[in-house]
Amino acid sequence: MHDDTTRGDGLLHQPVIDSAEALAANAWAQECATLPAERIDIERMKIPQRWERYTEENHRVWGTIFEKRMAQLGRDGSRVFLDGAEAIRLTADAVPRLDVVNAQLSALTGWQSFGVPGYLPPKCFFAWLAQRQFPTTISVRPADQMAYLPEPDIIHDVFGHVPLHTDPQFADFLQTYGKAALVTDDPVHTERLARLFWFTVEFGLIHEDGRLKLYGSGLISSEGEGHHALYSSEVERRPFDLEQVCDTAFEIHHYQPILYVLESFEQLARAMRTYADRLLELASGPAAA
Numbered sequence: 266m267h268d269d270t271t272r273g274d275g276l277l278h279q280p281v282i283d284s285a286e287a288l289a290a291n292a293w294a295q296e297c298a299t300l301p302a303e304r305i306d307i308e309r310m311k312i313p314q315r316w317e318r319y320t321e322e323n324h325r326v327w328g329t330i331f332e333k334r335m336a337q338l339g340r341d342g343s344r345v346f347l348d349g350a351e352a353i354r355l356t357a358d359a360v361p362r363l364d365v366v367n368a369q370l371s372a373l374t375g376w377q378s379f380g381v382p383g384y385l386p387p388k389c390f391f392a393w394l395a396q397r398q399f400p401t402t403i404s405v406r407p408a409d410q411m412a413y414l415p416e417p418d419i420i421h422d423v424f425g426h427v428p429l430h431t432d433p434q435f436a437d438f439l440q441t442y443g444k445a446a447l448v449t450d451d452p453v454h455t456e457r458l459a460r461l462f463w464f465t466v467e468f469g470l471i472h473e474d475g476r477l478k479l480y481g482s483g484l485i486s487s488e489g490e491g492h493h494a495l496y497s498s499e500v501e502r503r504p505f506d507l508e509q510v511c512d513t514a515f516e517i518h519h520y521q522p523i524l525y526v527l528e529s530f531e532q533l534a535r536a537m538r539t540y541a542d543r544l545l546e547l548a549s550g551p552a553a554a
């Protein structure tokens with residue numbers, strides 16, 4: 266899931282989605298985007314995952330992509346991702362059940378994931394993160410779009426994002442990010458936060474065991490982008506520095522020419538706490554009154 270306002274409706278017409286529930290949840294999310302942060306109620310944005318409605322094709326697409334990605338990620342994926350995927354019981358056998366994922370996840374870090382119909386407005390997305398909850402799409406891409414899909418599905422959201430939520434440092438980082446982003450109205454800081462999300466949660470690299478590994482969901486869920494990130498000579502791989510990350514613009518529609526490399530998730534959590542303190546102070550200060 267991204268903090269994006271663009272919604273794709275292409276995957277709403279699947280048996281697993283009840284369109285009346287999806288429309289109501291989406292209408293509420295749009296309404297919440299106009300409300301003050303304390304009145305945003307994330308419960309009404311949720312839709313149930315009726316797991317028994319997934320088709321044979323859905324399970325087959327999930328399993329095919331899972332196996333293909335794991336063949337690369339066994340070598341190139343962060344240990345934190347690989348351990349996390351195992352801990353939340355992701356397998357090639359079937360589309361994951363969110364109740365099974367949550368039973369494991371909540372015991373480890375207190376995070377949970379619930380279904381939503383599609384992209385949420387940014388403030389709503391931040392309200393979820395601030396409560397240690399992650400909105401995930403529950404649909405599965407069609408078999409003829411296995412290689413690339415412009416909008417998120419359960420493969421991007423649950424396979425790509427959720428395993429990292431088992432790590433205590435990453436889990437703290439993401440909640441702190443959500444709390445800070447929720448209260449930030451200054452457009453300069455809003456843009457800086459979007460860049461931070463992009464270069465970490467979506468496209469982050471990390472040093473592990475003496476080499477570079479993938480952890481950002483955009484790299485975890487895409488074979489081409491993951492390979493390019495690690496092995497292309499055209500990529501500039503910079504050491505993570507929060508200020509520099511926040512000052513770096515990004516473009517969405519091609520492979521990333523600049524990436525940032527963490528030394529540890531503790532480094533990310535610490536940098537975020539410092540930045541969040543600054544943003545919370547700004548939000549509660551006289552300038553925001």
Ligand SMILES: [Fe+2]
Pocket residue numbers: 266267417421426467482483
């Ligand atoms: Fe994402």
